[in-house]
Amino acid sequence: MNLMAEILIQVVIAFLAGSLLLGLHRKVMARVQKRPGPPIVQHLIHSLKFFFKETAIPKTVSKVFYVGIVFILALVWIVGVIAGPVAHDSLLILFGVYAVYKIVEHNSGSSSGSPYGKLSCVRAVLSAATELPLFAAIVLVYLMTGTMNIGEIITYQSVHGPLAFSIPLAAVMFFMLIITKSPYSPFAITKDKALISGFETEHFGFLRGFMLFSESIAWYVMLWVFLTIFFGPLNAVGYLIGMIVITFITGFINATTPIFSPNHSVMTQITIGAICFFGTLLMIFTGVVA
């Protein structure tokens, strides 16, 4: 198939599947908290709705920066789709995508001129603590498979079995990243309740629409990468079931945990990351993992 058509199809799938999964996430959280919750399709309708709303731009913003950052956010996650589901390229590109996402969170908050956005921008710097476990997980995958290429990691797993069974602690580390990026997460210090909508607070109309579009794609890409590098070659049904199960688990966790303060969040992430990293190194070098 034509590459451009493949990219377009994958982006549409990522947006729709990500939106429906985030809708399911809200539904699970609501049911755990004994509320009916919104329909599963609500997140998708919500995203589309913003494209038709009036786009107001506050006086305090740095205009070019304020508008441009939204498109960079969308572009970053489209690159994520291209590097992951379309091309099966290097994990380092996806790590780069995640690192730029952090910078975009930070700049999106600071460009608005709102105190809520600025506070979120400061917290985005702290939440870079999530990147260390992510990078450590990628390093461990490299130590096991000898490659960073997603296609080759899939081939490795088709021969040796899923990495989740050989280096489970690395999978736990990556799973922590997914929990961190899920809505209402205990580690979501850039968008917690004290900040209203965090770095998105001052973005209205189609700008918010683009942000929600990017978040849906981000959720899909992160689940796709996790399932691909830890659960081996999967077919479409496998991905669907895996994504629904992970969304259920994160929904349960987020519905039953409070949102941590920034210092608790960072320390918890670093501690879990360090335990899992050294634990996996110990497993590899003592020969527990062949």
Next chain:
Amino acid sequence: MLDYMIYILAFAIGSILGLLYSYKQHGEPFVADTDFNMVMAAVAIFGWCLAFDSGNVILAAIGFLLAGFVMGERPGYGRKETAVGLIIAIILYFLLKWTV
């Protein structure tokens, strides 16, 4: 991947249509009617069976549209019907797999 995009698009459109239809039928501020809706159950069974067992992209897309229509109903409606439809479609899938 084109077929998966068609399926998910059909499911999303079906869900939105189901939500609109359901709010037209039930405008109450609370869930007023918890009875099992036979018509919706038939639509759900037909939809999920087409989606899982037809083996044809167009028919499966129509199936996902119908399944999404029932599943996407207002919260509190269409849950039991969806569950029945899914169970019957999955049983049929395994029966077809083992017997054909």
